[in-house]
Structure formats: structure tokens, C-alpha cells
Amino acid sequence: MGAALRRIQVGSALSAFGLGFTVPYLYVYVAQVRDLGAGTAGVVLAVFAMAALAVLPFTGRAIDRRGPMPVLILAAAVAAVGAAALGVSGDVTTTVLSAAVLGAGTAVMQPALATMLVWCSSASTRTRAFAMQFFLQNLGLGIGGLFGGLIVDTDDPSSFTLLFLIEAVMFVVLGVVAGTVRMPRTHSIADARPTDGTAPKAGLRVLLSHRAMVQLCVLGFVLFFACYGQFESGLAAYGTEAAGIEPSTLGIALAANTAVIVAAQFVVLRLVERRRRSRVIAWVGVIWAFAWIVAGYAGLGHGSQTMATAAMISTYALFGLGESMLSPTVAPLVADLAPESMVGQYNSAFALCKQLALAVGPAVGGPMGATLHGPYIVTFVLFSLGITVLALRLGRRLTPVQDRPSLAPVQSRVVAVSLPTTEPAAAPATPAAAH
Template identity: 80%
Template sequence: MRRIQTGNALSAFGLGFTVPYLYVYVAQVRDLGAATAGIVLAVFAMAALVALPFTGRIIDRRGPLPVLLGAAVLASAGAASMGLAGSVPAVVLSAALLGAGTAVMQPALATMIVWCSDTSTRTRAFATQFFLQNLGLGIGGLIGGHIVDESRPGSFTLLFGIEAVMFLVLAGIVCSVRLPRALSIKDAMPENTEAKAKGGMRALLGNRAMVQLCVLGFVLFFACYGQFESGLAAYGTEAVGIEPSTLGTALAANTAVIVVAQFVVLRFVERRRRSRVIAAVGLIWAVAWIAAGYAGLGHGSQAMATAAFISTYALFGLGEAMLSPTVAPLVADLAPESMVGQYNAAFALVKQLALAVGPAVGGPMGAALHGPYIATFVLFSLGITVLALRLGKQLTPVQNQPSLAAKSRVVAQHKPAERAEPAAV
């Protein structure tokens, strides 16, 4: 588990080097124009949507290790070629390789974490993964910001080169992973005649709890991540009147809250029902959107508006810290043992769809329809609360609150000892 988490952190570090600067690199440094930069970002997302539907079945048949290795090599090739690309076909092809590779890594890493954990440790494992991802992205973006220079294309080539190396480091680390015997491919994927009879996707769609979780996941990612760099950024510059540099401060506040609060929040989350934790996130995000509404539609000073806008990103970070040990482990707990990869890939696909639709809807609204934009996403956030409470009715007690499983094992261990003592006397 430590090796998997280390590789995950280093790959996130590499992504942090380039993701914030991809648009600037294509449009200005390579002088290919804003339209080409938009196409590159779209291809980056579309490649993920194309690759993910096939990923889960391959993971369940071949195991996550070979899939992760292939994805890391693919992403490394995409990053390296992006740093050298100087024409439209080259940057588009590089974006496709990079987008597909990084997307496939997500369910492969998640499945490896599932194999190396059980119900009692999975919550903390996924919280650690999310913490290290954000820490890596934040540090990578911070260092990358001091390296990039729009007047020197070579500085961007260096960034993409570092990113390519980090993906290869991830591949090297996971090559050294030896899963416990109890979690070998053969043991982790027993024969599942019911799933085989129905077919993978039919079995997934027949799981009402998983379908509801996917709907909830789409709303979660649409109302948060899908707005960070599009609708909310446009709203901040147009309605709030903040400087573009302040967006960086807001994103830094988001990352800082996640890094500082993650394990404090984890102690709170571990002993509570997952559905209620997600419902609480919906309420927190509704407050975040109300703060954004005050920033752009209120009548306070510019300093107050800026502070309110930054607090929106900080509140989003608090909600993210609560979700990381909740949603991903729940996907794993809902999956049959032979379909963990397919469930993880399906949920990753839902996330990518939300990230593709979110900017398309939120961008124009955030730039021009300020009042309706805020009202819409306050309602979406409250919808998260409603959907989470409905999901809770579909979950078993242990699925909803894994700590119950740990309690039942402790009771089972102590009862025989209490009965054996009189017999010994």
C-alpha cells in the first residue's frame, strides 16, 4: 500500500507541473491559437471518455497491475511528445495519449488500493490517496509556476519532460509491488456465475445502489470540479471583479484546506454513516455557493467580496476532504469481487462526463447569467443532500457505516473467551 500511495503522489506531482499551463502552452507558447487550445482540452477529456468503458473489464480479467503499467507508459509518451509538439496534429495526438493514459490510471490505482485493504482500512486508504494527490498537485503547480516562462518554449519542454519521467517512476514503483497471497488475482476474482450470466454492464445497471451512487457522483462532480476552472472562474472575474491572479489564491486555499483538514475530518467521518456525510457535503457546498453569490451580487467592499469568493473555494475543499474517504470506498464495497475494476471504471467515466458537461454549462452561465448561475448551483448542492439520503436507504448497515463491521468482529472475538472461562474452571 505504501508503494502504491508513493507512486500515486509522484504522478500527481508530475501532473501538477503541466495541467495549469496546458492552455497557455498551446495557445501562446506554440502560437497555435485559442481555438486549437480549446480543441486540445476537449480531446484530453474525450480520450478519457473513449478509453474508460473498456478499462474495467480488462482490469477484472488481467488485473490492475498490467493496466496501470500500460497507462503510465502511454501517459509518459503523451507528456514527452506534448513538450516537443509544434503543430496542430502533434499537440492533438499528444493530448489524446496523455488524456487516455491519466484517465485509465484512476480505476487501476483504485482497484489496487481495494486489493490491499479491507472494509475497516479502506476508508483511511482512500483518504490518504486523495491527500497525497492534492499535495502532489499543489507542490507540482507551485514549482512549475517558478519554472515556466512564456518567452522560453524550452521551459515548458522541461515541465512536460519532468511529467513524463514521473509517470515512468510510477510504473517502476508498481512493478515492485507484490500483492498479498490472500489478495492475488485468483483469490480476488472468484467465479461469479450470476455476473457472467447477466454480463458486466447489465449486472452493474441492475445494482440500484450503484446506479443511484453514479447519479449522485455526476451531480457532485458537476457542481464542484466541473465549475472550478470554467463557470466559477468566469463568474469571479466578471461578477466579482477579481484579478486572474486571485484565482490562483482561491485554488491554493482549496488545496490548503484539503491538506490541513483531511485527517482531522477523517476521524469525524469514520464513525458516521456515509450517506449522512455526503448529505452534509451538499449543505456545506450550498453555503459555499451562497458565499459566491454574496461576493458577486452583494453590496460589500471589494475586499469583502474577494474574501467571500476565496472562502467559496475553501468550503469546497472541506467538502472534498469529507468525500474522499466516503465515495470511492463505497464504490468498492458495492462491487462484487469479480467486478471491482468495472465498478471503479464506471464511476471514473461518470466523473469524466461531469467534468466535460460542467464547463460547457457553467462557463456561459458564470460569465453572463450571474444570478441564475448561483441559484442553479445552490439547488444542485441541495440536490446532493436529497440524493445522498435516498442512497442511504439502498445501503446495508455495513456499507453505510463500515465501522460496524469492526465492532462486530471485536464482539465475535470476545464472546468465545467469555464462554470458555467458566468451562475451564
């Protein structure tokens, strides 16, 4: 990696480390430590998600017009203010407002960081860049959660204040690191950075007319709905209610998920980086369908409690294996589909679909996982198989280089030939440009 890319990765890992300090304990902090009740805690979590939905539609255009660096620095500053305010909030109003500020700041960071990675990488190196980011973010989240667990004390509110202040400091560090990055001026990204401060001519209409991107957004929604949207809601409720596992076991299961990602990421990368992206994503659907079947055995089978616990931990581990296959495929594909002047908007649109799935997933999966155990498993087995179908259909709309970036010359920029289907036909006709 170049120096710029290294700094971006370090900043991304540090921000994930800060999030790991607080995310697992946010509900407990609001409901029990501040004694604001479960209802307020639910509102805080909902506001955290809704704030992201409110800002992401405007984030992409700001990134494409001003560049990702100033947007990232501003988002880091906003998130730092939100985290610090949340750590000292003692009433409902300030807690909810602080959560909204924190949620908005962290949401904007995602597409800004993704766009910086695109600018600092080429088609041939982007796969590894995004895989490294995913690896470091999960490592940061895991270590942050571990250290946070050593600090928190539900009888001592000041311990949680310390957690949120540490998180705020990590966001400040991210902003400082991002401000020191010298973005390379290479041929592959020259057109992606407007120099006159004007908004790009392309917009939402162009994005919606790009059928491959629309299909990828639908696929992304299903991916996050069927996996991440269930981790701390439906699957957790199912595990405790149907499988009868102890709540503390959920922490072990999440640790197993992170451990698989950390251990398998680069082994998986070597196996998939020269294969078709659509086929790799299709296999993720198969693996996750099997993971849901294993979860079904845990809650609906007639094995011992030990077997049920092992099955639930295995379910989270299988999800981790699928996640390690997604990191080098989905995020780089978003960048490779984007026209040069819309990289930020494409990243923001995909982040918005992700956030919608994370908001809808718990609302649907939570009640089902707690009460409708059989239908819950069947539903998400079908959703996982739907991932396979959607991925294979998407593969038919990708160019050979978009689907298998190892075919691209080292200095090429794949997105330069990936045009929405309604673009004028006057562009030079090349084999790579044909859908």
C-alpha cells in the same frame, strides 16, 4: 499501511506531482507559447477529456480480467509518451494527438489505482487508504503546480518542454513503483482476481441492475458537475466577471482549496469514519450550497472589492472542506458495492460518470458564469442541495455495514454480500445482506 499499499500511495502521489507541473499551464502553453491560438487550446482541452471517455468503458473489464497492475503500468507508459510528445509538439495535429494520448493514459490510471487500493485494504482500513490517497494527490498537485510556476517562462518554450518531460518521468516512476508492488493474497480479495485469464461472468447488465450503484453513479455525476466541473470554468468566469477579482486571485483561491484539504483531511477523517457515509455526503451538499451562497455574495452583493475577493477565496476553501469529507466516503463505497469479480468495472464506471461531469460541467457552467450571474448561483445552490437529497436516498439502499464500515469485522469483505438486486435469492441470508 502494508508495504504494497505504501508503494501504491507513493506512486499515486508522484503522478499527481507530475500532473501539477503541467495542468495549470496547458492552455497558456498551447495558445500562447506555441502560438496555436485560443481555439486550438480549447480543442486540446476537449480532446484531453474526450480521450478519457473513449477508453474508460473498456478499462474495467481489462482490470478485472488481467489485474490492475499491468493495466496501470501500460497506462503510465502511454501517459509518459503523451506528455513527452506534447512537450515537443509545435503544430496543431501533433499537439492534439499528444493530448489525446496523455488524456487516455491518465484516465486509465484512476480506476487501476483505485482497484489496487481495494486489493491491498480491507473494509475496515479502506476508508483511511482512500483518504490518504486523496491527501497525497492534492499535496502532489499543489507542490507540482508551485514548482511548475517557478520554472515556466512564456517567452521560453524550452521551459515548458522541461515541464512535460518532468511529468513524463513521473509517470515512468509510477510504472516502475507499481511493478515492484507485491499484491497480498488475503481472504478478502481472493475471488477478485481471476487466475485463468478469463473475463468475469458479470458485466454491464449486472451493474445497471444494481440500484444502489446506479444511484451512486448519478450522485457522483452531480458531485463532480457541481464542484470540480466549475473550478476552472464557470466559477472562474463568474469570479472575474461578476465579482471583479483579478485573475491572479484565482491561483490564491485554488491554493486555499488545496490548503484546506491538506490541513483538514485527517481531522475530518476522525470525525466521519465512524459515521454513516450517506449522512456525511449529505452534509457535503449543505456545505457546498453555503459555498455557492458565499460566491453569490461576492458577485451579487454590494460589499467592497476586498470583501468580494475574500468571499471568493472562502468559496474555494469551503469546497475543499467538502472534498475532504468525500474522499473517505465515496470511493470506498464504490468498492464496497462491487461484486468480487467486478471491482475494476465498478471503479471504471464511476470514473466514467466523473469524466462526463468534468466534460459537461465547463460547457454548461462557463457561459452561465460569465453572463447569467444570478441564475448561475441559483442553479448550483439547487444542485448542491440535490446532492443532499440523493445521498439520503442512497442511504436507504445500503446495508448497515456499507453505510457505516466501522461496524464490519476487521477481516470481513463487505462487497461479498453486496449483490445487485436481480441476483438469485439462493445466497445465504444474513442481516448484512438485506437491503
